[in-house]
Every structure is written in structure tokens, then in C-alpha cells.
Amino acid sequence: MELDTIHTVAGETKLLDIEIRHSNASDIEGIWRLYSQPSCYRETLQQPFPSLQLWQKRLVELPENIYSLVAIRDGEVVGQIGMEVFSNPRRKHVANIGMAVHEEFRAIGIASALLSAMVSHAQNWLAVRRIELEVYTDNHLAISLYKKHGFIIEGEMREYAFRDGEYIDAFLMANVKD
Numbered sequence: 001m002e003l004d005t006i007h008t009v010a011g012e013t014k015l016l017d018i019e020i021r022h023s024n025a026s027d028i029e030g031i032w033r034l035y036s037q038p039s040c041y042r043e044t045l046q047q048p049f050p051s052l053q054l055w056q057k058r059l060v061e062l063p064e065n066i067y068s069l070v071a072i073r074d075g076e077v078v079g080q081i082g083m084e085v086f087s088n089p090r091r092k093h094v095a096n097i098g099m100a101v102h103e104e105f106r107a108i109g110i111a112s113a114l115l116s117a118m119v120s121h122a123q124n125w126l127a128v129r130r131i132e133l134e135v136y137t138d139n140h141l142a143i144s145l146y147k148k149h150g151f152i153i154e155g156e157m158r159e160y161a162f163r164d165g166e167y168i169d170a171f172l173m174a175n176v177k178d
Contacts, residue, residue: 018110020117023068023080028052028059030077031070040100043139045161069118071101071110078102081114085126093129095122111142115149119175129177134160137169150175 023031032055035046059068065087071079081099086092097118101111122128135142137156151173160170 017073018078018113019072020069020113021072023059023070025060027070027072027077028055031055031059031068031080034077034080034100034102037100037103039103042163043136043142044098044100067118067121069114069121071114073105073110076102078105079110079114081118083118083122083131085122085128093127094132095126095128095130096132098133111145112148115145119149123177131175133173134170135173136161136163137171143171143173146173146175 029052032050032052034040035044035050035055038048040046041048041050062068065085067083067085069081070077079099079101081097083095083097085095097115099111099114099118101114119131122131131151133146133151134157135146137143143153152175153171154174155172157170157172159167161168
């Protein structure tokens with residue numbers, strides 16, 4: 001999906017010229033560089049100093065229930081969103097997502113474009129009715145983005161993860177297709 005549209009973010013109009021597509025082997029190094037950025041591993045469950053081999057292992061041959069989309073701008077990976085559709089027969093209608101956007105390309109609509117593409121793919125092609133995510137309670141920009149895309153806070157998980165030497169709480173959010 002090629003995007004060349006004008007987005008208004010916080011009252012500022014910007015041109016977004018990106019391609020959203022499934023990731024492939026040639027994107028792995030770019031995804032690795034993306035998740036090597038401090039804010040990207042800080043706001044996800046990734047570790048600092050990730051190895052390229054780990055990302056190759058994760059992404060070279062994705063299981064059938066795992067999906068990975070990337071945002072490409074000027075030939076570079078500037079964002080990634082991953083989704084696992086659960087395989088348990090009683091939870092096949094549910095998926096979980098996680099994403100990151102390059103630090104230099106934030107607030108221009110890349111996260112919104114990735115999220116829209118993955119939600120559409122899940123609900124319109126994979127029969128997913130419920131999309132879940134976890135987001136740290138202090139990540140206000142991400143929470144606002146998710147709310148804008150129909151996600152609601154369903155609960156708070158105390159001491160969900162260990163980050164920067166302390167335990168951090170997270171919200172469980174979900175978008176349920178009616």
C-alpha cells in the first residue's frame with residue numbers, strides 16, 4: 001500500500017510518503033536497527049543491544065500465525081508492526097500486536113498508517129474480531145494513538161514489566177470489532 005497523503009498531526013500538516021507492506025528478509029537489518037533505538041526498546045518488551053542474529057531468527061521464516069508489516073520511506077525501514085493471531089481454538093478470533101517507529105520519523109502519521117493497515121488486515125482478511133495490546137501507562141502518545149483507532153483500556157496490570165531499573169505498570173487495551 002503506497003501512501004502519499006497529507007496528515008494533520010497536532011495542528012500541523014505534513015506530507016507522508018511511505019509504503020506499507022509485509023516485511024521480507026531484506027528488511028531484517030532495518031528492523032534490527034529500529035529496535036536498537038533506546039526509545040523503541042524502552043517502550044516495548046525488547047532488550048537493549050539486540051543481536052542481528054536474533055532478529056534474523058525471528059523474521060526469516062515467520063510461523064503462519066505471525067504477521068509483520070513495515071513502513072518504508074526512501075528505501076529505509078522507519079516503522080514495524082507485528083501481530084500474532086492466537087492458535088488456540090477458543091482464541092482464534094484474537095490477535096496481539098506490538099509496534100515501533102523510528103525516532104526521527106515520529107508525529108508524521110507512520111504509526112497511524114501501520115496500525116490502520118494491520119487492523120484492516122486482521123479484521124477484513126483473517127477473521128480476527130479482537131485485537132489486544134499492552135502499553136505502558138506512561139506512554140501517553142501511544143495510548144492516544146490507540147484510542148484514536150478504536151482501542152479501549154480494559155484494565156491495568158501492576159508491575160507488568162521491568163524497565164530502567166524499576167517495575168512499570170501497563171494498560172491492556174483492545175479493539176473489538178462489532
